[in-house]
Amino acid sequence: MTKNLICIECPVSCILSVDIENCRVVKVKGNKCPKGEEYAKAEMENPVRILTSTVLSKGLSLKMVPVRTDKPIPKAKIQDAMNEIRKIRTEKSVHPGDIIIENFLGFGVNLVATREVSK
Amino acid sequence: MAAAISAFENGARDILLLERDQYLGGILNQCIHTGFGINYFKEVLTGPEYADRFIKKIKAIPEIEISLKSFVVKLTKNNVITYLKPGSLEEVKAKAIIMATGARERTREMVHIAGTRPSGIFSAGLAQKLINIEGLLPGKEVVIIGSGDIGLIMARRFVLEGAKVKGVIEIERRTRGLARNVVQCIEDFDIPFYLSHKVSKIHGKDRVEAVEVVRVNEGLNEVPDSKFKIECDTVLISVGLIPENELIEMAGVELDRKTNSPVSGELNKTSIPGLFVCGNAFKIYDIVDSVSKDSSLAGRRAVEHIAGQA
Numbered sequence: 001m002t003k004n005l006i007c008i009e010c011p012v013s014c015i016l017s018v019d020i021e022n023c024r025v026v027k028v029k030g031n032k033c034p035k036g037e038e039y040a041k042a043e044m045e046n047p048v049r050i051l052t053s054t055v056l057s058k059g060l061s062l063k064m065v066p067v068r069t070d071k072p073i074p075k076a077k078i079q080d081a082m083n084e085i086r087k088i089r090t091e092k093s094v095h096p097g098d099i100i101i102e103n104f105l106g107f108g109v110n111l112v113a114t115r116e117v118s119k
Numbered sequence: 120m121a122a123a124i125s126a127f128e129n130g131a132r133d134i135l136l137l138e139r140d141q142y143l144g145g146i147l148n149q150c151i152h153t154g155f156g157i158n159y160f161k162e163v164l165t166g167p168e169y170a171d172r173f174i175k176k177i178k179a180i181p182e183i184e185i186s187l188k189s190f191v192v193k194l195t196k197n198n199v200i201t202y203l204k205p206g207s208l209e210e211v212k213a214k215a216i217i218m219a220t221g222a223r224e225r226t227r228e229m230v231h232i233a234g235t236r237p238s239g240i241f242s243a244g245l246a247q248k249l250i251n252i253e254g255l256l257p258g259k260e261v262v263i264i265g266s267g268d269i270g271l272i273m274a275r276r277f278v279l280e281g282a283k284v285k286g287v288i289e290i291e292r293r294t295r296g297l298a299r300n301v302v303q304c305i306e307d308f309d310i311p312f313y314l315s316h317k318v319s320k321i322h323g324k325d326r327v328e329a330v331e332v333v334r335v336n337e338g339l340n341e342v343p344d345s346k347f348k349i350e351c352d353t354v355l356i357s358v359g360l361i362p363e364n365e366l367i368e369m370a371g372v373e374l375d376r377k378t379n380s381p382v383s384g385e386l387n388k389t390s391i392p393g394l395f396v397c398g399n400a401f402k403i404y405d406i407v408d409s410v411s412k413d414s415s416l417a418g419r420r421a422v423e424h425i426a427g428q429a
């Protein structure tokens with residue numbers, strides 16, 4: 001079976017043609033760089049996304065602290081992750097990259113701040 | 120910031136950066152999604168992270184004076200700039216000026232949609248600011264007009280925040296946004312995407328109640344009997360940006376009536392020597408990496424202009 005996909009790893013948005021046998025990716029064509037092949041494999045076997053959102057702060061200079069997962073999480077878990085993010089309140093000053101929650105939901109990724117927010 | 124840093128790197132030593140907001144970074148601060156920096160930093164960054172790279176760099180250069188909450192209100196053709204700071208009105212004369220005032224959103228008036236004027240109609244960028252900066256969700260059932268990147272990004276953002284996006288309506292046959300944003304913002308969340316459709320009317324008394332959608336043919340004319348209604352309480356309008364260039368127009372720079380960009384033979388230059396424009400104010404960019412790259416050139420051009428005057 002051949003499936004067409006659009007690579008989302010960079011703005012070039014290559015159209016990938018993916019040969020699949022027994023639920024496994026055997027060949028990827030159309031990618032202008034190796035990331036396209038990795039993306040196609042992940043997309044067919046275990047699609048993942050970086051999640052970005054905001055966390056409510058308490059007593060900080062900004063009401064909302066923008067956050068991201070430092071690595072991608074399974075696409076199917078995005079709403080679970082959002083439900084968790086909505087419960088978080090953060091009170092500490094942060095710099096971009098500072099961890100808000102370690103090993104977020106046991107996914108092996110950290111939820112980190114993306115902007116400097118002070119008291 | 121990119122232009123100021125580049126002016127310094129090219130030899131300027133007395134640089135003033137004016138920003139009306141209380142933070143540096145511009146529109147990037149509300150663009151909390153990833154998709155920035157792949158070309159410039161070879162990394163996948165969010166808007167605030169991308170801005171932070173420049174903020175760190177610029178704060179390490181004492182020759183660049185950063186003045187926040189400084190709203191430029193006037194510019195003249197001999198490069199005198201007037202700005203408001205809390206409690207004072209300041210005036211400076213510069214040897215060269217670089218305007219990086221960004222863009223504003225096109226509005227409903229510019230796309231002509233009939234109907235009432237209830238509340239619940241937002242530009243996509245305003246909705247982005249409300250959600251990402253103010254922490255307010257503008258509505259629960261949303262229809263988005265226009266499929267530029269901002270519209271696509273906001274479709275996903277509303278879904279993540281628990282709202283229902285009942286459709287993205289695009290009059291053209293193809294999206295105006297990047298294909299990757301159609302995949303990760305629309306298809307990932309099974310949002311109905313109506314290409315070759317337009318919103319012909321907005322219904323609602325006090326609050327938006329529904330929109331009327333109609334299919335269009337290749338000539339963008341309405342196809343008979345193709346009308347249908349989508350109930351919603353919120354309409355986002357995402358039909359593009361136009362360069363913000365009132366100040367340079369005041370100074371006498373010739374602007375292209377259609378695009379609002381300065382009429383110019385060369386990147387970043389205007390009809391007034393010593394007055395440069397960069398970023399979205401010069402032309403609308405899809406990706407910030409190109410803004411930074413071209414704005415660096417503006418910094419260099421400004422320094423070259425000053426050297427040529429000496």
Ligand SMILES: Cc1cc2nc3c(=O)[nH]c(=O)nc-3n(C[C@H](O)[C@H](O)[C@H](O)COP(=O)(O)OP(=O)(O)OC[C@H]3O[C@@H](n4cnc5c(N)ncnc54)[C@H](O)[C@@H]3O)c2cc1C
Pocket residue numbers: 137138139140144145146147150153154155156189190191192219220221222244247268269272363366397398399400404405406407408410
């Ligand atoms: C919603 C949205 C999503 C985007 N998504 C992506 C993406 O995924 N990837 C990507 O690479 N790019 C993306 N972009 C594009 C990119 O972010 C912009 O092109 C870029 O940030 C524009 O930078 P700028 O400096 O030209 O303008 P702006 O960031 O708008 O900066 C203009 C600055 O000038 C200040 N200013 C204006 N007038 C005055 C005045 N009179 N006095 C003092 N200060 C003033 C403003 O306060 C502001 O800080 C997106 C843009 C938007 C709007």
Ligand code: SF4
Pocket residue numbers: 007008009010011012013014030031032033034035036037039
């Ligand atoms: S294959 Fe490489 S170049 Fe093409 S979109 Fe993916 S990351 Fe970009």
